Amino acid sequence: MGICRCHCTPKCKKWTTFGFAIAFILLGLFFSVFWTMIFDKILKFELSIYSTNSVSYQMWKETPIPIYISFYLFNWTNSEEVIKNSTIKPIFVECGPYTYYEHHVRDNVTFNDNGTVSFYTRRTWKYLPEKSVGDLTDKITTFNPILATVGDLIKYKHVIVQLGVNFFLEEKRVQLAITKTVDEYIFKGYDDPLLDLVRKLNITAFQIPYGKFGWFVNRNDSAEYDGFYNMIDGADGINNLGIIKNWNYQSRLPYYEGECGIVNGSQGELWYPPHDQQRIKIFSSDLCSSLDLDRSEEFTQFGLKGYKYVGTERNFDNGTNYLESRCFISKDFVGEQYSGVRNVSLCKFRAPALVSYPHFYLADPSYLENIEGLKPDKEKHEMYLSLQPDTGLPLSVRAKIQINLKMERLKHIKLLSNVQTRVMPSFWFSQQVDLTENLATPVKTLLVLPSAGQYTGFSLLGLGAVIAIIGFTVTYRRGWHDSEEEQLLDQNAI
Template identity: 25%
Template sequence: MPETNTTKRKTFYMIIILLVIGITLTVAALISHFYLPIALEKAIIDEFMLNPESSSYPGWQKSNIPIYSHYYFFNITNAQDLFKPGVKPVLEEVGPYVFQLSFEKVNISWNFDNGTVEYRQVKTWIPVPSKSNGSLDDEIVHINVPLMTGIHQIRSIPEEDKFLAYESLNSLIDAFNMSFILKHKIRHLLFEGYEDDLLTTASSFYPGEVSQTKFGWLFEKNNTSSEGLFRVYTGQLDSGRKVGLIDTWNNEKENIKWKTGKKCRSFEQTTTGDLQPPFFMRENYHLLQYFGQENLLKPMPNIRMFIADICRSFDLDYLETIEYDRLRRYRYQMGPMTFNYTLEENRCYCNKSCPPNGLFDLGVCAQDSPGLRPNLQKHLFTMEFDDKFGIALKIDVKFQLNILAKKYDEIEIMADWPDNFELYLPQFWFTTNAELDESTTYQLYFLSEILPLILLLATILITLLAIICFIFMAFYIMNTRMMSWTLNDIPRYENHL
């Protein structure tokens, strides 16, 4: 009899232990399935928000991946005959001249009350001779951009002042023996600049409007914060749903470079391109849920981006979904309608008059330089984003800059040009490329693919262990006929002292 009581006591304790373990594992399985993914997702979102302590801050504050720009220039080989009837320009493409780019945000000011951060961005170009085809001391023949720009600017002044302006410009052209064709080194055409008589004269008469005496396409832009003052949302007050979106540019809520048009002026849902709200937050999508969501997270039809160098925003349109390096990517591209002025929404980009379709007038942004015309193959902007986080994985930017050479009857030096002469001359084109490093790509792969699988397997394993515990508990109950026990069957301890 004592042996039977001892056996029952052990069985009873084993059942209690299995019951406690089973309940504990059941609770753990519920936590693993319902609570833990939400908690981890919140922790991940917190790291994507902008603050000095988040893991995304160092890469946002200063670019930590290699970014290269390749510049190709056009050398005019028939310059002496260029402005004769029936002559087409013969251009020799030279380059690439390769630079490594660095972006660093400075003068950072946090406003935690309204969830924004203010900054300027310093952009630096560092020559990479080993990747270049040629030297920055290479010389090319090119059109006189300051002179052509000066002539072009006269069209914007009041009609009654144009005669005097043309006469003054003709006098300057004669006095300095100016020519429409010049020859300079690549280094001067890019960053160092070359002294220009027209700019020097203009700066002495109009110091408030013309501050430079040198011309270079990127003169005084290297290692400077020439893009302006930005204020963007940190995501702290909206759980990351507005992180990276522009609040103001140069203290303005709208892009005042453009006089009319909501599309031209608005910064709504617009980013600077380096950070944006995670894609999975835009829909009812749980990042760490493994099953049943593949078709829920659809690519956005477009992403709106602002480029300060051209003073305008534009849409990147969804192109395709690809899989590369273990990640599913959404590829976006600058659409063919970007420079289509038959669309009413694009007409606000017309400066006085609309340029031909396919051309963007840089006048409001580049001291009235006449024309930026895209080439479909050499003027392209594509970006690849991780399908869940919306992080840019690959950037491929191509832009070509052309200058409008047009005859004006009032300019004496153009007297021998063919009537109605109008030609867009390519000056240079460049491509900028960057791709996320393998280590960061793997982190995204782990967070978006591996971690949900780990949570799923953990939930399954814990659930199986809980089921096994309950099965063993049922086994013990059945073998000891637990249903026939009474309270008197439970052994009691007696004091024999």
């Protein structure tokens, strides 16, 4: 019995060879020409949040990266001596950190037809004793913030009003310095008879909505506290993704004049790709204004390379070195004459609060000359944000802000009649965010896809060209004919 052998004819071999060559060349051209376009569309979709199916939306809706906030409180150790003799410098000892785990969820998310999304941010905090130094029951002595607020509210009032307030202060035995627990200062809050007085003064500019005082009182698990945001969602392109357009339904705020009052910048968690941008802007609801961060050195996190953007002296300059910063000085805040702090009193219920970098880092030396115990250190107190330039992914964040109170002499208020006007530090906090390794891995894969697609295209083009050259060479030499052995086998096959 003969053996039936199937084989490709010379014509079949020829067209198969050229068919593969054409297929590889077409695939190569497709990857080389269209891959970048396809990748850009995929990247735009995944980085933007206009679709609830995108990766960015899922990460933005409920932040998966661990966030920690550490509080450092300044204990005023010689308050009794300073009260007796105002020429003595106040001495402060830093206590902490008191660290909390911070979690963010977006509430009431609404997509608008103009390429923006509106939302609230609900923040919750959980105390982490294992990451803290000390306990929430630690006692801290500080300059009385309610007294500071009352003094600032009545300093331009009629003498009769000031004397009436002074009578109330003496009757209630209000003290210049108060001692409370860490928990009371931060989240728990504490009762104070001065709050009732402030309400009775019925000052339109001062409408505190809380029954207790605490720097973060009523803020834990509140969606409304940070305000209502309106932000670009990336539907029209990701070059402005995450930029805040309105806060509490306003595009400019009344607290500062000129450019300083414009709502602008990112909320800090969702970013457009900065590429080679030299300066970025963050909008802070705590400051009711924006902060600029300037690009410095490169930064690497789990193999992802980015740029570090740092806070410079520009942010809290009073116009001495940067004229554009002068509009941050409020007209009614007399005495704010040195760079290094920003007045947020109008933003924070008229409390004479000043923000700065921790330990008055990069501030005018006069702030440190009036007190003792603070030592600014770039490594400990620099504010920075590191971004991956092609995706805008935050690699590492250290948001550091110090809250200070202005202690001002008032002739008709006995408690304040002999004090020296100073800026008294209350506390500072550091918000810490670091990209995790499990989130860095897919991003690294994403970043190599453009090159991988290009290289694949060039490889297919090269392979197709080689096969085509071989085909043309064989055709030129007329080598597609069967060998004599194959022809004999074919003739004997049954």
